[in-house]
Amino acid sequence: MLTELRITDFAIIDHLEINFHRGLNIFTGETGAGKSIIIDAVEALLGSRSDVTQVRAGAERAQVEAEFTIPKALQPTVHGILEGEELMEEPGFITLGREIRRNGRSVARINGHNVSVGMLSQLGGLLVDVHGQSEHLSLLHVSQHLRLLDAYAGLEQELAAYQKTYHSLLALRKSLHELRQAESEAARRIDILTYQINEIEAARLQPAEEDTLRAERTRLANAEGLSSLAQQAIQLLDEGMPEAPSAIDLLGQAVSALGNLSRLDASQASVSEQAQLISESLGELASTLRAYLENIEFNPRRLDQVEERLNLIHTLKRKYGDSIPEILAFAEQARSQLEAITHAGERIAELEADESQLLEQLGLEGSTLSKKRHSAALALESALEAELNSLNMDGAHFQVHFQQRDDPNGIFAADGRQVAFDSNGLEKVEFLVAPNPGEGFKPLVKIASGGETSRLMLAIKNVLAQADQVPTLIFDEIDQGIGGRVGSIVGRKLWDLARQHQVLCVTHLPQLAAYGEQHLRVQKQLKDGRTLTEVASVEGEERMLELAQMMGDINEGTRRSAEELLKGVQNRP
Numbered sequence: 001m002l003t004e005l006r007i008t009d010f011a012i013i014d015h016l017e018i019n020f021h022r023g024l025n026i027f028t029g030e031t032g033a034g035k036s037i038i039i040d041a042v043e044a045l046l047g048s049r050s051d052v053t054q055v056r057a058g059a060e061r062a063q064v065e066a067e068f069t070i071p072k073a074l075q076p077t078v079h080g081i082l083e084g085e086e087l088m089e090e091p092g093f094i095t096l097g098r099e100i101r102r103n104g105r106s107v108a109r110i111n112g113h114n115v116s117v118g119m120l121s122q123l124g125g126l127l128v129d130v131h132g133q134s135e136h137l138s139l140l141h142v143s144q145h146l147r148l149l150d151a152y153a154g155l156e157q158e159l160a161a162y163q164k165t166y167h168s169l170l171a172l173r174k175s176l177h178e179l180r181q182a183e184s185e186a187a188r189r190i191d192i193l194t195y196q197i198n199e200i201e202a203a204r205l206q207p208a209e210e211d212t213l214r215a216e217r218t219r220l221a222n223a224e225g226l227s228s229l230a231q232q233a234i235q236l237l238d239e240g241m242p243e244a245p246s247a248i249d250l251l252g253q254a255v256s257a258l259g260n261l262s263r264l265d266a267s268q269a270s271v272s273e274q275a276q277l278i279s280e281s282l283g284e285l286a287s288t289l290r291a292y293l294e295n296i297e298f299n300p301r302r303l304d305q306v307e308e309r310l311n312l313i314h315t316l317k318r319k320y321g322d323s324i325p326e327i328l329a330f331a332e333q334a335r336s337q338l339e340a341i342t343h344a345g346e347r348i349a350e351l352e353a354d355e356s357q358l359l360e361q362l363g364l365e366g367s368t369l370s371k372k373r374h375s376a377a378l379a380l381e382s383a384l385e386a387e388l389n390s391l392n393m394d395g396a397h398f399q400v401h402f403q404q405r406d407d408p409n410g411i412f413a414a415d416g417r418q419v420a421f422d423s424n425g426l427e428k429v430e431f432l433v434a435p436n437p438g439e440g441f442k443p444l445v446k447i448a449s450g451g452e453t454s455r456l457m458l459a460i461k462n463v464l465a466q467a468d469q470v471p472t473l474i475f476d477e478i479d480q481g482i483g484g485r486v487g488s489i490v491g492r493k494l495w496d497l498a499r500q501h502q503v504l505c506v507t508h509l510p511q512l513a514a515y516g517e518q519h520l521r522v523q524k525q526l527k528d529g530r531t532l533t534e535v536a537s538v539e540g541e542e543r544m545l546e547l548a549q550m551m552g553d554i555n556e557g558t559r560r561s562a563e564e565l566l567k568g569v570q571n572r573p
Helices: 035-045 075-084 117-127 142-153 156-184 186-203 209-221 223-239 247-264 266-295 300-320 324-342 344-390 450-463 484-497 540-551 556-570
Strands: 002-010 013-019 024-028 061-069 093-101 106-110 113-115 128-131 397-403 406-412 428-434 472-475 502-506 518-527 530-538
Touching: 002 035, 013 035, 013 530, 024 035, 024 484, 035 061, 035 093, 035 128, 035 502, 035 530, 075 117, 093 117, 106 117, 113 117, 117 128, 142 344, 142 428, 156 344, 186 300, 186 324, 209 223, 209 300, 223 247, 223 266, 247 266, 300 324, 344 397, 344 406, 344 450, 344 484, 450 472, 450 484, 484 502, 518 540, 530 540, 540 556
Parallel strands: 024 502, 024 518, 128 472, 472 502
Antiparallel strands: 002 013, 002 061, 061 093, 093 106, 106 113, 397 428, 518 530
């Protein structure tokens, strides 16, 4: 629901802040006061094409911002989009913004973050539907007609089942296409894969082998130096030099002295024990070094073997991956591909059988959808014609036009024909209308009158009120070409519609305006030589006078009529 709208420097609007109520919100005012400009600002907010002429004279930019509460039914969809784009701020609420600059640039914002106009339009379309002479009129988009019909018929489950089968078919056909392509180049591919697998398998690689080989190569290449260093260490530790005793001998002397010390002074027993442990550790170290020295290889042949092995690994890495695990993974993938190609014929036959089953299932589900759609279309036509007649469109006829296209590669419909299909079923749907008796049916987009289009949308919205999830509806020029009696009927229908939606309506008819739960008066003011638009909520006596003025000059008769209008609306059942 739209809770607040802020407009700055847009056309003749200096600054406006409008708080909206639930239910039916009515805009009234003289022609040229700025009612349509407010609607234009909302449309700009929803992503319509911007124009530098919308920037108020003397200003550098026009700004429109609106705050919405998100109905629970829409929160999974809206929150999903916001979270996916990292735009989520406060769950259950959203702020849309549009800035139009005099240099021709436009900036779109969601929750204060810059976004594309397309993203703004996507989210705005979920929250607001503008009905009138507007590109946002969803009824005029043929692509929406099937969705509206399905919503009226309550076919969500049937459509979901059909789409599940449809997407399964698409996935299967993708696999079939890949297998058939693979089969056509199977011979060449088999040779390549077999060579690659054999080359890797022949190497008998081990995951950590390369690091082990590098360490061995280092030892073999430096065997002489390693031996010399080990011998030097052993000599210093255990053997000693002609001019000096070994470290172990010297430490042994220290151990003996500390042993005598501890016998005389028991407090030094721990020092004596520590010295003994060091002496034992040095002995173990000398033994370890001797074992190491004995195992040092002076083996040029083994060094050549290690180098050759490392060169082989390098060659395989260059071909198949940056590491041995990646090379082994490549081989596993190649084996899978080889198996798939080898058994491609069998697998293709299996998938073709599955495809036939899915096509048959899709045909049954699609035919069920079509049958229910045709049945719902008859009911929708009848309900809408009744609504249109009550809206002073006597003799208007409505038709749901179905179109199926023969396709030799399609699926079998209930009548045995092979027809084209897509994710929505076996047919295209378009709403047609004959506004006047004697006229043929025309697409809705061909209807010239904005008022007729708005009344059509009002009729459809009333019929589809339970199924339609767009929370805020805006009607402009809905009273075009109708009188007071029908205006009252339209007002009642808008009020009924406002039980399910928030409704904003621009009107010149007091009979319609009287149904508003919030009445907003739009006035043009002259300030400092500039024309400005102001909006004020009117209640009580002030509202009665506004309705009286809409009937003509304010006098006793128009005041009494306005009072009767308000009383009649207040006493409605």
